[in-house]
Amino acid sequence: MKKTTIHDIAAELGVTFSTVARALNDHPAISAATKAAVLETARRLNYQQNKLASSLRSGRSNVIGIIVPSLDTSFFSSVVHGMERVLNENGYSVLLYQTGESQVQEQKGVNTFLQSRVDGVLASVSAEKDQTEFYASLRKRQVPLLFFDRAIQELAIPSVTINDFQGGFAATEHLIQQGYQNIVHIMSDLHLTIFKERLRGYVEALKQHGLPVREELIFKGRVSLELGQQTVQQLLETQTPFDAIFAAEDYTAMGALQTLQERGVPVPEKVGIIGFANEAFGAFVTPSLSTVDQQTVKMGEETARLFLQLSGQKNFYQETPERIVLDPILVPRKSSTRGVNQ
Amino acid sequence: MKKTTIHDIAAELGVTFSTVARALNDHPAISAATKAAVLETARRLNYQQNKLASSLRSGRSNVIGIIVPSLDTSFFSSVVHGMERVLNENGYSVLLYQTGESQVQEQKGVNTFLQSRVDGVLASVSAEKDQTEFYASLRKRQVPLLFFDRAIQELAIPSVTINDFQGGFAATEHLIQQGYQNIVHIMSDLHLTIFKERLRGYVEALKQHGLPVREELIFKGRVSLELGQQTVQQLLETQTPFDAIFAAEDYTAMGALQTLQERGVPVPEKVGIIGFANEAFGAFVTPSLSTVDQQTVKMGEETARLFLQLSGQKNFYQETPERIVLDPILVPRKSSTRGVNQ
Numbered sequence: 001m002k003k004t005t006i007h008d009i010a011a012e013l014g015v016t017f018s019t020v021a022r023a024l025n026d027h028p029a030i031s032a033a034t035k036a037a038v039l040e041t042a043r044r045l046n047y048q049q050n051k052l053a054s055s056l057r058s059g060r061s062n063v064i065g066i067i068v069p070s071l072d073t074s075f076f077s078s079v080v081h082g083m084e085r086v087l088n089e090n091g092y093s094v095l096l097y098q099t100g101e102s103q104v105q106e107q108k109g110v111n112t113f114l115q116s117r118v119d120g121v122l123a124s125v126s127a128e129k130d131q132t133e134f135y136a137s138l139r140k141r142q143v144p145l146l147f148f149d150r151a152i153q154e155l156a157i158p159s160v161t162i163n164d165f166q167g168g169f170a171a172t173e174h175l176i177q178q179g180y181q182n183i184v185h186i187m188s189d190l191h192l193t194i195f196k197e198r199l200r201g202y203v204e205a206l207k208q209h210g211l212p213v214r215e216e217l218i219f220k221g222r223v224s225l226e227l228g229q230q231t232v233q234q235l236l237e238t239q240t241p242f243d244a245i246f247a248a249e250d251y252t253a254m255g256a257l258q259t260l261q262e263r264g265v266p267v268p269e270k271v272g273i274i275g276f277a278n279e280a281f282g283a284f285v286t287p288s289l290s291t292v293d294q295q296t297v298k299m300g301e302e303t304a305r306l307f308l309q310l311s312g313q314k315n316f317y318q319e320t321p322e323r324i325v326l327d328p329i330l331v332p333r334k335s336s337t338r339g340v341n342q
Numbered sequence: 343m344k345k346t347t348i349h350d351i352a353a354e355l356g357v358t359f360s361t362v363a364r365a366l367n368d369h370p371a372i373s374a375a376t377k378a379a380v381l382e383t384a385r386r387l388n389y390q391q392n393k394l395a396s397s398l399r400s401g402r403s404n405v406i407g408i409i410v411p412s413l414d415t416s417f418f419s420s421v422v423h424g425m426e427r428v429l430n431e432n433g434y435s436v437l438l439y440q441t442g443e444s445q446v447q448e449q450k451g452v453n454t455f456l457q458s459r460v461d462g463v464l465a466s467v468s469a470e471k472d473q474t475e476f477y478a479s480l481r482k483r484q485v486p487l488l489f490f491d492r493a494i495q496e497l498a499i500p501s502v503t504i505n506d507f508q509g510g511f512a513a514t515e516h517l518i519q520q521g522y523q524n525i526v527h528i529m530s531d532l533h534l535t536i537f538k539e540r541l542r543g544y545v546e547a548l549k550q551h552g553l554p555v556r557e558e559l560i561f562k563g564r565v566s567l568e569l570g571q572q573t574v575q576q577l578l579e580t581q582t583p584f585d586a587i588f589a590a591e592d593y594t595a596m597g598a599l600q601t602l603q604e605r606g607v608p609v610p611e612k613v614g615i616i617g618f619a620n621e622a623f624g625a626f627v628t629p630s631l632s633t634v635d636q637q638t639v640k641m642g643e644e645t646a647r648l649f650l651q652l653s654g655q656k657n658f659y660q661e662t663p664e665r666i667v668l669d670p671i672l673v674p675r676k677s678s679t680r681g682v683n684q
Contacts, residue, residue, distance in 0.1 A: 024446075025450075026444060026446040026447055026450070035446060039446070039473060043473065043475070061457065063454055063457070063458070065437075070419075071413040071419050071422075071438075072416065072419045072420075072423075074414065077412075077413050077414045077419075078414075080413075080440075081414075084440065084442075088447070093439070093450050093451070093453075093454040094439070094440075095407075095437045095438065095439060095454065095458070096413075096437065096438035096439070096440070097435070097436070097437060097438070098422075098426065098436075098438070100426075102368060104366075104368040104377060104381070105368055105430070108367075108368065108435050109435070111435075112405055112435040112437065115403065115405070115458075116405070116437070116457075116458035131381060131385070133385065254626060258626070280623065281622065281623035281626055281627075284596060284600070284623055284626065284627045285623075285626045285627055285628070286627065286628035
């Protein structure tokens with residue numbers, strides 16, 4: 001029996017080849033009614049999308065692998081949605097791998113994607129030191145790799161990141177402008193440039209406003225609700241004077257907010273709080289949580305577009321890798337706003 | 343040059359083959375120090391885990407594909423973490439595919455996993471009607487498939503779900519016991535048994551407590567923050583009498599809570615609210631959001647364990663597929679608690 005092709009479906013429906021191809025790839029320009037008709041006809045004619053065969057012919061799988069620390073946070077899930085939208089529109093399927101910040105898992109993820117013969121890997125790294133040869137090896141094999149949000153700067157790999165220095169600076173300056181002076185910073189102990197840059201922004205804002213940088217107000221740990229809670233408990237038990245907290249991540253800021261409320265310390269009147277990442281819950285809580293938005297969907301879309309652009313070139317890897325840096329956006333809410341008179 | 347094997351690494355370090363194999367698979371029983379030493383030695387000896395070759399020999403890839411509607415909700419990301427923990431411990435890598443509730447994407451996900459030659463697929467479906475042949479075809483090809491949370495009951499496929507009827511009943515009965523009588527229900531318009539069962543629980547609780555079931559208090563749509571907001575706006579504009587809302591999903595409950603607060607309707611005093619799914623934000627908001635917990639991590643672990651158990655049998659597919667049903671847990675918080683005297 002002759003195998004059904006996209007041309008057969010197009011002829012049956014009286015539409016173009018391109019319409020059928022795009023309908024089968026769920027392209028947004030094709031109406032739901034057309035997609036339903038195409039799928040119905042494809043099924044009736046027993047059409048089989050033989051991806052494996054076409055992938056062996058073209059050497060392409062049309063699958064992109066994305067490596068993320070975790071999809072628990074709206075930060076990463078929102079970035080991934082931006083990527084999926086652009087990649088799906090361009091005929092790619094997207095597979096995800098969570099590392100849980102483990103480099104062993106990260107290496108397994110890269111190997112699993114190689115084994116699945118993906119056409120490219122988009123990765124946000126777990127740590128920038130220690131073992132990173134598995135990323136360098138992708139370049140050696142000419143498998144397209146892009147970093148997003150967390151990049152290994154030493155490797156000549158294209159990347160899309162945000163200006164974390166500017167984000168840390170804006171968050172700290174906002175607290176200073178609201179009249180807070182003894183500002184705690186809670187950051188990650190992972191080897192990641194993003195957290196070092198946010199710290200650098202915090203230090204620079206204090207300096208520019210003539211405030212001292214006090215080492216005893218800088219706390220490091222695995223950023224989480226618990227880290228924020230523990231830090232505030234420690235600050236209160238040691239009676240360390242402080243009137244604001246800039247946490248490098250929203251869940252940590254939320255933990256700090258919870259413990260201050262439990263101990264009867266009014267936020268923002270006595271202590272101001274700002275987080276980082278604009279997690280979805282921040283707008284729901286009372287007081288609403290100030291934060292720094294990282295343009296997540298845009299980061300995802302830009303990463304996907306840069307992949308598509310570089311994949312269209314003769315050599316994916318250029319001598320000087322393209323590095324797109326997005327601007328963060330300060331999102332002041334109630335947890336750090338004392339009003340104009342203070 | 344002779345290829346480095348696991349035996350070479352074991353000999354070099356003076357440990358057993360099993361220790362090296364488990365260290366390379368990130369097994370939790372192996373210490374971080376040992377893992378680091380194994381990785382260091384593996385790198386130094388230029389060891390290459392040739393997964394593709396071994397997969398071609400054994401016919402196994404040791405990769406499991408998971409299909410979910412979206413990882414934006416803590417419900418699905420938490421279930422997936424439960425699965426990953428059990429599967430990683432047993433030497434499997436896990437790849438994820440998000441469908442965004444689109445059946446076209448869902449079919450692409452199944453095809454992508456087949457193309458990647460996964461050893462099994464764990465899926466939570468986008469809809470139970472229309473096109474589901476792609477799931478039936480996995481069974482025909484003897485590719486192991488399990489459903490979790492959302493299953494297609496017509497297909498003889500093993501599954502792990504929760505008792506949604508009982509969850510809907512418990513949520514509604516809790517509101518009645520708190521003295522609420524005119525209870526709105528907001529549910530999904532997707533073709534999914536989980537929502538139909540929650541509705542059935544709502545109806546049965548009203549009946550058992552002698553309350554009328556009023557069609558005008560049952561609202562359907564794409565569950566989301568916006569659906570909750572719109573439903574409350576509509577209820578207030580049409581001056582429909584109501585004193586409680588049971589939303590079949592937490593974001594929808596949150597949207598309802600926000601709009602009631604904006605309009606100055608006190609929660610829980612005037613209107614009680616309960617959601618479903620125990621999303622992470624529910625404990626943070628004011629008033630804290632009552633909900634129904636679905637034992638997410640346990641659901642993930644049970645699904646992974648059932649996969650491992652069935653994979654160890656001669657035939658993965660039994661005549662009568664195993665169907666594990668977990669009990670939901672009522673989580674009453676402030677949004678629905680008026681105190682014992684009311």
